[in-house]
Amino acid sequence: MRTPLSPLRLFEPRSLRDALRLLADEGPLVPLAGCTDVYVSLNAGAPPGTRFLNLWALDELRRIEVRGSTLMIGALATYTQLARSKPVQARLPMLAAAAREIGGIQIQNRGTIGGNIGTGSPAGDSLPVLAAAAAVVVLQNARGRRQVPFNRFYTGYRASVRRPDELIVAVEVPAVDGRQWFRKVGTRAAQAISKVVMAGVRADRPRVALGSVAPTVIRATRTEAVLAETGDVAEARRALMTEIAPIDDLRSTAAYRRRVAGNLLERFWADTGIADRRSPIAD
Ligand SMILES: Cc1cc2nc3c(=O)[nH]c(=O)nc-3n(C[C@H](O)[C@H](O)[C@H](O)COP(=O)(O)OP(=O)(O)OC[C@H]3O[C@@H](n4cnc5c(N)ncnc54)[C@H](O)[C@@H]3O)c2cc1C
Structure with missing residues (x-):
């Protein structure tokens, strides 16, 4: 059931200073920015609070x-x-x-x-x-x-x-040295929540971060170390399997997420390996 809006209270600060004062004096308040996540929970009848702080004017x-x-x-x-x-x-x-x-x-x-x-x-x-x-x-x-x-x-x-x-x-x-790479895998190209999402930076010390494979987004530091030390992506893929813990949920299965995460790692390494290739994220 949708959340009835009349009992909810909305504070509308006009400056950051006012917003912070309201949080201090009237808190706890739920900050609202674009409201695209909060509105979904209101619509589902599971509001994150009853008193809100609208930041949109700041x-x-x-x-x-x-x-x-x-x-x-x-x-x-x-x-x-x-x-x-x-x-x-x-x-x-x-x-x-x-x-x-x-x-x-x-x-x-x-x-x-x-x-x-x-x-x-x-x-x-x-x-x-x-x-x-x-x-x-x-x-x-x-x-x-x-x-x-x-x-x-x-x-x-x-x-x-x-x-x-x-x-x-x-x-x-901070300045990021190296070739950057991003890939999101969802059910379809538009309006789909990621089954697995990965960002990478190809540098002397490569960086690899993934979403939807653990309770929080993670940096795959063991995988990064293998890539830095050996450049062997097959070995790095094995390391990655030890540091992700995906789950089965509505959107996907743990097994599929593991497979996709490994594939994305290999794609990252292949796409960013050839120096004169077009930027891997310039479509
Ligand atoms: C149809 C649809 C499609 C979507 N697709 C995607 C997608 O493809 N990928 C994706 O990642 N997300 C997606 N989302 C989720 C959502 O759009 C994003 O998470 C978006 O970035 C939320 O930003 P917002 O400003 O709307 O946050 P809000 O809904 O205003 O707030 C979200 C949360 O952050 C808190 N918050 C907001 N701003 C601040 C602040 N400045 N300080 C402290 N706390 C704050 C709020 O209190 C709340 O808990 C989708 C949502 C919908 C409805």
Whole structure:
């Protein structure tokens, strides 16, 4: 049954400062960004709370800019913005590629990177990119900011270190050296939640991150070590099988996910191995 809306309360701050004060004084409040995930739970009659904080008017959280060697992405940046952003295309093309494959156009216009992080689904498509890019999540409350390496942000299934009075305000991405690669495997090309999603960086120390193969998105560090030390992708595939723990669920089976994860690893290595080949993510 749908959630009746009349008992719900909505706070509408006009600045980040106001939003953080409301979180401190009126909390706990459920932040709302594009609402594409929250609305699904409201529609299903399982609201994440009864008091909400609408962030949509906070344009200061929408900026994408380069500061020194760091790409700064505001939490409210939408997938449409990310896919079109020149700095993202130039520095983090695997994120532009992920953004183009998330949902349909309506979802891309509303869905935000902060919301994808906030939901923390193991199938969130931007998350392996952030893991492979060694991104940093910037959290802020009324008292100040802190930076949490993305790879330490989640503590379990949909659980994170974010405190109730904190907002995700930005993601900082250091320069990524090497060839970037992204691939999402779902039931069909559009509007499908990933069965397996992978982002990789081909460099002296390769990076491999996957979604939908564990309770959280993971960096496959043993697999990365085998690739760095031996370059033997068959051996790396065996290592990968020891560090993923996919499950059977509505969307797929554990066995299929294992097979696909191994295939994606081999594809990553093959696609990024030939130096003069067209960018593996420029379709
Ligand atoms: C039809 C459909 C298709 C979809 N397809 C995909 C897909 O292909 N790939 C994919 O990864 N996802 C997909 N999604 C899920 C969703 O669109 C994404 O997770 C999106 O990024 C959520 O962003 P949002 O701004 O809408 O988040 P919201 O729904 O507003 O919020 C999501 C969660 O994050 C929290 N939150 C939001 N912003 C902040 C913040 N700044 N600080 C702290 N907490 C915050 C909220 O409290 C909530 O818990 C789809 C959803 C729908 C309905």
